[in-house]
Amino acid sequence: MPSILPIDTPSLGDRSYLVHDGRVAFVVDPQRDIDRVLDLAAANGVRITHVLETHIHNDYVTGGYALAQHTGAAYHVNADDPVTFDRVPVSDGDVIIVSDSMTVTAIGTPGHTHTHLAYALTDTDRPIGVFSGGSLLYGSVGRPDLFGPAHTHDLVRHQYASAHRLASMLPGDAQVYPTHGFGSFCSATQSDTTASTIAQEKLVNPALTRDEQSFVDELLAGLDAWPAYYAHMAPANSAGPGDADLSAPQRADAEQLRKRLADGEWVVDLRNHVAFAAGHVAGTLNFGLDGGFATYLGWLIPWGTPLTLLAETPQQIAEAQRELVRIGIDRPAAHATGGPTDWSGGENLATYPRATFADLAEVRHHRPIVILDTRRNLEAAEARIDGAVHIPLHELLGRLHEVPDGEVWVYCAAGYRASIAAALLTRAGRHVVAVDDKFTRAADAGLPTVTGTAHVGQ
Template sequence: MFFVDTLETTGLGNRSYLAGGPDTAVAVDPPRDVDRVLAAAHRRGVRIGYVAETHVHNDYVSGALDLARITGARCLVPVGAAVSFPHTPVADGDTVRVDGNGGEGGVVDGGGDVGGGGGDRGVGLRALATPGHTPHHTSYVLTDGGVAVAAFTGGSLLIGTVGRPDLVEPRLTESLARAQHASVRRLARELDDAVPVLPTHGFGSFCSATRSDGEATTIGAERTANAALTQDVDAFVAGLLPGLDDVPAYYAHMGPVNAAGPAPVDLTPPRPADAEEIAARLAAGEWVVDLRGRGAFAAGHVAGSLNFEGDGMLATYLAWLIPWGRPVTLLAATPRELAAAQRELVRVGIDRPAAGATGGPASWLRAGERLASFPRGTFTDLAAAREERDDVVVLDVRRATERASAHVGGSAHLPLHVLHGRQAEVPAGVVWVHCGSGLRAAVAASVLAAAGRDVVLVDDDFDPETTARAGLPVVDGDGRPHGPA
């Protein structure tokens, strides 16, 4: 009898999987913090015999090599992936006996039908070449007694969409999009409608080509909902490419790290920093990141520190904004929050904070220093401020794709991921900064405040209709009033 356990990495919008039988399991696309995978295997009472990578990841540092080192598992990597660490290359049609007759079986070259992966005894894994997200991308079909019971589709077939094809090389984007279409159709052709689709990306990940909604899907459900299965290849590519969003800057570092073989993780607490050291690090131009909620930060913080909420998309946005390799000191209310942030950050290659401190902002200040602060408001407050004074600047820090659908008329626009280093482009005045929910605006407000600007954090949800009812002009990407004609 087989099992599949899902390991969520919500901050990055990814999932990893542990699957197998009574004795042995395979870990698919494991996260960098492999202790979570080991704990899942312990709960199941199985050993990890294999670690399978669907592709060389661009959005997070993989735990595959470290997990293989710890467990002695064989590390399965698609044959076309240029990696430089010990592994077992896997080609299209290769089969692995995961659990059956003691759980040993190795890799069997030469294909056979998808349903035959691992033979008709025990649990098996069969490789299917599904290029598109990357040229070497490979999906894996889990079989039990010779019957396909799940498909680990990585960045190929996602829930209602596909993995984006533009992360490898711009000149390959269109050809990879066409390959993605063919790969999704191969999965649909070779697997029954009832087979669950278990992707790695698509739960908020920037590796998803379009927004992906839903928590579960099957091959049959995707036949009726996925553009790759309802449109011909030309229509699919024409619709896909214009909608591809910005690529987080740290992605440029993930592929090379994963290809070389990531180092083991060190999650021991960082060296404690006192108020003098925090001040010295700020003076040296290093990043001091306050992990508290935006309300607490706005009410009082160390001047010059930046606010990335620990329970937001910390890893994505901090790694996207920070100059790569710049030392970072973390400030948190509790040791538990500090440890959780460390865990988030190692997943994107920010391995060791330079220092850390817990407690509250008063304990992070030198004697005689005062806390910095800035106000918060709503869109209704913003509308009132625009009526009362003429120095109000509205700054929209959403991405261009978001702003194109609707935005506040007369607002300035600098997406959060380009704001650092371009603060001088923000017009003079009191800056009311907003995003879609307040999370990114909080980061932006802290960046501007650290640069000496007067800011107000619009801690409110941006909805075109309710924002217009608050008294603000809302227009579309062409500057026309938003709404039906």
Template sequence: MFFVDTVDVPGLGNRGYLAGGTAHAVVIDPPRDVDRVLTAAALRGVRISHVLETHVHNDHVSGGRELARITGAVYVVPAAAPVAYDRLPVSDGDRLDIDEGLALRAMATPGHTPHHTSYVLEEAGRAAAVFTGGSLLIGTVGRPDLVEPRLTERLARAQHASAHRLAAELPADTAVLPTHGFGSFCASGPSSPDAGPTTIGEQAAVNAALVKDADTFVAELLSGLDDIPAYYTHMGPLNTVGPAPVDLTPPPVADSEEIAARLAAGEWVVDLRGRVAFAEGHVAGSFNIEAGGQLAAYLAWLIPWGKPVTLLAESPGQLAEAQRELVRVGIDRPAAAATGGPEDWVRAGERPETYRRAAFADLPGLTGLTGLPEADGTGGTDGTVRVLDVRRDSERSSAGHIPGSLHIPLHRLRSRMGEIPTGTTVWVHCAGGMRAAIAASMLAAVGHDVVAIDDSFANAPIPNRC
């Protein structure tokens, strides 16, 4: 009998896996904080014999090399992957014996990257599960545009072919265990964050790559690709040279004077508390990115790479979890941190700043949207209220928009601040409230009067909504 344990990384929409038998196990695509994997192996009472990567990751820093060093396991990387360290290179058809009756077979599945490799877990010679990394995901495939723009269409076609190879060569009841696709920006199409177990046979009936011909699939995939998170530029190179060991010890403690000094120096101070608490009181100039959720992805996407960041948390536990999330995307050491609340973080004689929160029903001029300037791309100066939509392009085009609203996706806001009109109240919305809170905090930090719409876009006033 074999087992497969999942190591979830929900903030990045990823999963790693520990799989093995009674004495030995392998790890596929481990997160950077490898202590979680070591704990899982200890609970199973198995020794980790191999650590495998399906590809050189572009969305997170891998813990594979460090895990192999700690455990003495063999580090397995596709032979064609351009890495700068020693590893066991594997090619299509190579087999690794894992435990009695258990083996892994490498299966070339290019598309997400040119060297991408899936691993088939075989029990007594029969395929039981396949670790598909960024190849075949649940309902979709990994995006093909993260390596080189000139390769994108070629890799999209390779994704289609790889998906069909998996479906053709593996039994229908083979479990499909992808790394990406549970909210990951590496997925090329929607995949439920709560997606449960699936099989090759089930995917053959529903996966876009398996139910559409190659030309249709490629055309739709390429037309639906959204912006690539900025921090992805740094992940591949880090994984190519081999990341340093993780340091999760607490950062230096910052008092109110140091927090103010870091803000004055242009550094980022990020408040990890919930958006309701932040709106009710925060340090002037700080940004709000809620702990949990997608903290790592959005902070890494928004912050200029390498800029010092100070974290403000409501508790040591919240701070420690945030550090753990951030090392996964290469933000290794906060410059400083503080815990408590805004009354602890502002200097003597100063008061925390606030801004308003609201629902779509509170938006002035809701009936007919009177008083909202028309969307002319200039920002508008003829109204006292401006609605700012910070959703991504694909969301706005698919779900509609409020007439007259200005559209600047959150990840472009920092570079397009000059388009936000002054002398108006800016009502900021996204699809659910979290990104609106980030944007509202960024606008408030530079002096805008803001209202964060903390509401589902399903409640937005859109004429002729079906």
């Protein structure tokens, strides 16, 4: 029986797999930092002979090409994908013999992408699981709208058909091993499930329990924005990304940091939002490592902008670099460690206050303030504070001029996005209060909420 070892990337909501029989192994959808895969193979004493891609990924830079180069493994990519590197082309129905006990069959499963493949694993003629990539997920499917509205109508119906194809081809006890669905924006909906079978998905997955039109309508109604950096992932993956360079970037002193800020570069403080609000170098931004660091930094930063990282320790800089190479931000321009007094060069630190929704409920009765909701559209449509201006965080940088004059109280669902927005607004010279609280407490604090599509000023 083959061993199937998941390699989780929680920050992106993705999962890769190393599968071995004790001698040789294949890898499905590896992330860019392939040292994790190589270390796992070495720990199990196996040799990687095949690397399989289910699709040209939209949410991360693949490590597949680099892993195949390191190991000499055959790199299997759909024959219809327009890549610029040498690969072993694979198509629907192709059988890949990995070893005497491991055979993989490619199954065409378009929907998440036009050329998506799943891979069914057979152990001596017994199907034991399917690596479903972005097709059949736990209680969901991969989103079908990443190629734009001109393709969404066809892809969502392909996604429905692909789910039914997998369900009909595989036995009920076959395990399902998706790449997405653990918090990834590539998933149409989210689930807390960490393991499933074809039989279980037939009971709970809307793609297998709804009629086609109901499935299409429900799925499309639940889709919201995806990170802007996705636009850069497929071109990078089609070009065959090389090794990730995780060596430390050059060190910057206080004077160099001031110059980088003056030049309009991004200097990002990786500390948590509480520490940042209490004191930070003026002009720096806050994307804490304790939240969706890479997702939101990659979403907001103008692509190609030089980036300097600030952290308390070298280990935190290294962690941030690892997160960033996964989305194609390969080399920070510089870094500094220590604390804000080390980075400021003696200049006064910038601060802004934090508050709760109870504080907001009290203040709005005593003086005029601007309430800014930075959640995504579907979140705001479900419930938002009456009178709040709604600008999703990922649009804020280009819409700062739309925030009305005055003192701004900014909120999100739990505080992380509000801290990013607060830093952007503070850098723009605004008087900001960051609501560091869960939105679920807003109504209990006495703040009136409304539902429906939000517009600026509403």
